[in-house]
Amino acid sequence: MNLAQGPLESPDIADYRRYPVSAGLNALRPRADHLEVEWSDTRISPFHYLWLRDNCPCAQCVYTVTREQVLEIVDVPADLQPRQARIEADGALRVDWPDGHVSRYHPGWLRAHAYDDLSREERLRERPRSRLWATGLNEHLPVFDYAAVMKDDRTLLDWLRALRDTGLTQVQGMPTEPGTLQHIARRIAFIRESNFGVLFNVQSRADADSNAYTAFNLPLHTDLPTRELQPGLQFLHCLVNDAVGGDSLFVDGFAIAEALRREAPEDFRTLCELPVEFRNKDRHSDYRCLAPIIALDAHGAVTEIRIANFLRGPFNAPARQMPALYRAYRHFIALTREPRFRVERRLEAGQMWCFDNRRTLHARHAFDPSSGARHFQGCYVDRDELLSRIRVLERER
Template identity: 70%
Template sequence: MNAVDPSLEAAPIADWRSYPISADLAGLSASSDSLDITWSDARVSPFHHQWLRDNCACSQCVYSVTREQLLEVVDVAAELSPQRTRIDEQGHLLIDWQDGHRSRFHPGWLRAHAYDEASRAERRAQRAQPRLWGAELAEQLPQFDYQTLLEDDSALLQWLLAVRDLGLTQVVAVPTTSGALQQLARRISFIRESNFGVLFDVQSKADADSNAYTAFNLPLHTDLPTRELQPGLQFLHCLVNDALGGESIFVDGFAIAAALHQEAPELFHVLCTTPVEFRNKSRTSDYRCLAPIIALDAQGLVSEVRMANFLRGPFDAPAERMPALYRAYRRFIAITREPRFRVQRRLQAGQLWCFDNRRTLHARSEFDPTSGARHFQGCYVDRDELLSRIHVLQR
């Protein structure tokens, strides 16, 4: 076996993940601006020269400590092309560039990032998909043990995957002491602080700065729709719940959006394209955000629902669109009231909800504060932190 050129000894992968080899490099074919790779399963993937040079992972192009890129592609010639290409004995792609630079690509990494249509479709199919639910989830609600989640990373991963895919989970056997929630939330990442604090106490009080701190019926909503970025995860931990009433109600906002899209696509479009202002006002703060009720991601899929009628400002839309906006808004709320979509359950002391606040709408029925104590604690963790923790646990 020939010795590896010292200039190519750096890790050929520029991030922290591993890339299994699902197909070997079988052949190379050059064109004027790209290199076509034929794989051992007969798939053909074109890689443009600029793309290959831009993604070189050698120590000159990527800092090995942080695995972040040093190269800016504008610093190499736009018409740069390979002088020589070959497959080495380890199955890597080697490229000698016209300017003297040398690149080495791992076949697993190349396949994972190939952008021929078959490879892109393969990646789309492998992406996690939300599992839509309705009232049936009340009998299938995933439950996880608090202490196990603190001690076992594999159990932690299963819980986080359930939060990601379902958007609603319950944790049981939680100590009924103030702050126990904080220990669990930090198993994911740091807690997002808001004007309500790091941990907020949900109790009825006379000087309430939110309807959540009253005994009123609280209709279905997402928390903090008044922020540019709504909190991703919300935790609600029950310390005591002796009052009459106060049941928790949940609906899957993604399932509501899907139902609206199927039933009245024109109304779905209105809620995706018409910004609505939400406002959260108190004596010491004034938060406002203008955004659509249903947000779509880069692939056109529903990524967020933003709703809290008690925090909504007056609609501001062109006069000719106002009737359609009201039809869409009314229909969305009406669907959330259909029993087929609603999960209703009373949270007991020592239990907590963890749900995706940008997907799952939650509500609370009215309760009688004179009939017994009711004390929940809550906090927020951003969705990005959930996904990051999942990725690290998986790798």
């Protein structure tokens, strides 16, 4: 294999992001099934030939309009080896394949996708981390101004990052006209419709199809645990709140899960492994979902809490595991009552809660509907839309 260098134009990147060059290509060493790259900071990264061919960013392999891949790796030989590889004058990696195809890789892109152990660990450390609540969140709740969020993308990005990392935010200074909520929700993305509508009105009414539409105490829960995918974000906008009572209560479900992982690992494992059925039924619908209360991502981090005692069906676990399930479930609920995990506030007219519904449990104290009007509007936006909007805003900046 020829490792000669020669001047060629910079390669295209089949992406919308920018890739700064934190380290340049220093040397290439061909191996039986991969190319070993030595970087200018002495890191060594192997790139398998199939991986390189699979990720060629040229216009033959990636459609330039959509930037989606056209090549299917099954259409190249399994024992593929390049004819030559070299570092170009502009620092890019050029690979010539036996069929005459040429691939060029930007060094910033290549480093950002390197899969040696050090590079993978580095990316894992750089992933956004959830900030678990401490007792001080009552004093340091992330609060944002409605007009600034609506007009300024920098403020919008700050709000969305706080929402992603903390799971609970408040927006103040909102107009109190019905329908205002949809404008700020659509600063993120489209609204997710449910059987309660696009925007739902949280008011006490006689024909309630959910306890949310009563004056009762509403225990801690996540919304729609009866769905295969719970809504990611929930918005609650206060139009008027003159009734006595009805304060909002929030609990960090991720913090509780991590406390269980540390303090009672058997209970944590039980709630990760044993599924529980949640049911939501009225005269015209019947939703059900069987899933664990705690869900983990591919890295073992807590990614979702699914709980609502008033929507929970009878436990259906093997007899030998039923005592463990009750012990773990009771332990989780008991922790939600500890002050270290809780935030309690009254929402006033012109204020809005926005929180991660797959993390943050919310509740409402009972209120007296005869003491004054109380009208909230709510809606949902999926968590994927939040993360996408953050990435695009970060890319543009």
